[in-house]
Structures are given as structure tokens and as C-alpha cells.
Amino acid sequence: MPRYLYKAKKGPREITEGEIDADSESQALAKIGALGLFPVSIRQKGGTDAEIKEVAPLGFLGRVKTSDLAVFTRQLADLLESGITIVNGLDILEKQTENKKLKAIIAELSDHIRGGGTLAASLDRYPAVFPPLYISMVRSGEASGAIEKVLNRLADFMEQQEEFKTKVQAALAYPILMACVGVITIVVLLTFVMPRVVGIFEDLGQSLPVLTLILLGISNFIRQFWYVVIALLLFLFFVIKQVSRTQEGKAFLDKLKNDTPLMGPLLKKTDIARFAGTLATLLNNGVTILHSLEIVEGIMSSEAAKKDIRAAFTKVRDGASLARALAEGQYFPLFVTNMISVGEESGQLERALFKVADSYERQTNKMIKIISSLIEPVMILVMGLMVGFIVISILLPIFQISLIAK
Numbered sequence: 001m002p003r004y005l006y007k008a009k010k011g012p013r014e015i016t017e018g019e020i021d022a023d024s025e026s027q028a029l030a031k032i033g034a035l036g037l038f039p040v041s042i043r044q045k046g047g048t049d050a051e052i053k054e055v056a057p058l059g060f061l062g063r064v065k066t067s068d069l070a071v072f073t074r075q076l077a078d079l080l081e082s083g084i085t086i087v088n089g090l091d092i093l094e095k096q097t098e099n100k101k102l103k104a105i106i107a108e109l110s111d112h113i114r115g116g117g118t119l120a121a122s123l124d125r126y127p128a129v130f131p132p133l134y135i136s137m138v139r140s141g142e143a144s145g146a147i148e149k150v151l152n153r154l155a156d157f158m159e160q161q162e163e164f165k166t167k168v169q170a171a172l173a174y175p176i177l178m179a180c181v182g183v184i185t186i187v188v189l190l191t192f193v194m195p196r197v198v199g200i201f202e203d204l205g206q207s208l209p210v211l212t213l214i215l216l217g218i219s220n221f222i223r224q225f226w227y228v229v230i231a232l233l234l235f236l237f238f239v240i241k242q243v244s245r246t247q248e249g250k251a252f253l254d255k256l257k258n259d260t261p262l263m264g265p266l267l268k269k270t271d272i273a274r275f276a277g278t279l280a281t282l283l284n285n286g287v288t289i290l291h292s293l294e295i296v297e298g299i300m301s302s303e304a305a306k307k308d309i310r311a312a313f314t315k316v317r318d319g320a321s322l323a324r325a326l327a328e329g330q331y332f333p334l335f336v337t338n339m340i341s342v343g344e345e346s347g348q349l350e351r352a353l354f355k356v357a358d359s360y361e362r363q364t365n366k367m368i369k370i371i372s373s374l375i376e377p378v379m380i381l382v383m384g385l386m387v388g389f390i391v392i393s394i395l396l397p398i399f400q401i402s403l404i405a406k
Helices: 025-034 066-081 086-096 100-114 119-123 132-144 147-203 210-224 226-243 247-259 263-284 289-299 303-317 322-327 334-346 349-405
Strands: 003-009 015-021 038-044
Touching: 003 025, 015 025, 025 038, 038 289, 066 086, 066 100, 066 147, 086 100, 100 119, 119 132, 132 147, 132 263, 132 289, 147 210, 147 263, 147 349, 210 226, 210 349, 226 247, 247 263, 247 303, 263 289, 263 303, 263 349, 289 303, 303 322, 322 334, 334 349
Parallel strands: none
Antiparallel strands: 003 015, 003 038
């Protein structure tokens, strides 16, 4: 029987190390938990950290959306709760699933489990579809014998994430549509309407006002060198893409986003809510704190947050509490670290993290409403001023003719 080396917490500051016999890592985690310990890290004695993952070539079949994955997870949990075996449940879902890629994956999952594999090991073959959070929670569910509950929690988590993303998209849909319509209107006025109207006054020998001449110059440039404008935009996009691939570039772009009024605080609150909710979900399902921090780092959008989480990982591994490790960074506010500290002291870290996530989700929803209510009038004002400027530039020659006639 394999032997596992582990580190676990007895309390917020007390770390213990030991060895335990188990058939698998999941069973070892379950045994450590049964001893009243909080697992920090675990590895097989004499084993290596590297793992080779088999990834099936299913890219041509499209992609699996989070909503599809959430439906699959919920339905699988319902089938298992009704007493159906996991293989039979997968066979049923394969027939019902409309997404071609997910259907093919479900068929291979069923075959792999029939061959003696576990569900977690089968999912691990498709890291592009099933994220580390998903696989880790399923593995802990199999170890504890509560796979149905874990799948339901996963479905709840993904549905909440999808609902939040939908709210953000809905809030931004109208302003984006208005911006597109406004840009098209301005381009049409500059490239088609203005040259024809101004041409009439030039044919009459009427001198044009300076404002009209400036706008006419812009119009002529767009008409003659439109390909240069497109090339510049594509070049700018390419430069941003290349810059974002470097660590320094990511940090620079991240700072720009975080320093943007309204949007910066919104992105930070969203990241903190995602951090707390995901970490709480993982810990609540028996995943070690070090493995959980590795997973959470991968889903953060802010480079500053990732940097603090990486530093916290090292400090927690060396025996520090999570609250103290995060407090030494710059990203996480005092409220977050205080709540985590209270959770560690009381032995209810997961509950404290869920409260943090709930608090920041409420703040984020409030900010989304404020921003969406501000964007609409601002967009109307900006577009109105730009269109008004063009219209006035076109009408100025008419006013001049009227004055001359008088």
C-alpha cells in the first residue's frame, strides 16, 4: 500500500507532519481529516510531482461553455442521488447532451470508468474542459463518499459564476450597442454627408469657416487613408497583445485597469469575491489549503492578486496563517484579512470566506448598477456632442451666406 507524507494544521499556528498509509491520495486526505487535522499539503513517499495528462484531440468539435458544464454536473448529481450508477448516469447524459464536444467527452469518461478508472482520473484527461477546481472537488467527493453533494455544490458554484457574468454582460450590452451605433453615425456623416454638403458651398465660391475646414480635412483623410486607420488599430491591438505576454507588460496593463475610475474598484471587488468564494468551496470539500491556493491563483485576473497569493502560498507552506500571509501583501483589504483571521481562530475558515465572498458580491452588484446607470447618460452626452459638432460645422457656411445676404 502506498505511503503518503503530509503536513496538516492542528490550529491556526500549529503545524504537524506525518506519514499515513492509503490506497490513494484522496483516501489519505480523508484519513487525515478523520484525525481532526486540516490538510495543508500531501505527496506520495518516493513519488514524483510530475503527472502526465492524456488530452483527447476533440478540438474540432467546438467548445464546452460553463453553462453546459453546469447543466451536465447538476444532471449527473440528480442521477446519482436517485441510485443510478455513475456509468449508467453518464450513458444517459451522453444521449441527452446536445453539445457535440461534451457528448464525445462523456462517452470517453464512461469508457474510462468501465476500465477501472475513477471519475476524477477520467476528468483529469481533459484539463481544457474541466478546470483544476472541478477535478479537485470531485476527487475529494469520491474520497469522502459524498460525490452527489460535491457535484451539487459544483453546479451551484458554476451557476452563480455564470449568473454574475450574465449580469455584467447585460449591464454593458446597451452602452456597447450605443457606442457602435454612434461610431457608425459619425463615420457616415464624415465620409458621405459632409463632403457632399460642403461641396455645394465650394462650387458657389463660398469661403468655409475654420471649423468646417478642420472637419473637412478629417473627413478627407478618413476617405483617402481609411486603410491606414485600420492598419494603426490592428498594430495597436498587436502591440497590446505582445505586451500582455510578458510579466512586466501584464503588470503594466493590470495597473492601468486598476487605476481606471469606477472600473478599477469594480474589477478588484470582483476578483476578491472570486478568490473568497472559490477558496471557500475548495476547502469546504476537503482540498488542502496549498492546493486550493494554487488553483485560486490560476483563476484571478489581477497580476497583483496573483503575486500576493503566490507569496501567501510560500508563507503558509512554511507555517504562517493564511490571514497573516495575505496581510503582508498589498492587494487584499484589511476587512478580508481580518475575516480570515477570525475564521482561522474559530476553526471556521470556510464560513468566514463564504461571508467575504457574499459581501463583495453584493458590493459588486451595487457597483454594476451604479456604473450602468451612469454610462448610459454619459454615452448619450458624448455622442450628442460629437454629432452636434459635425452638424454645426455643416451649418456654419449656411449662416455665413445668410449674413452676407442681409
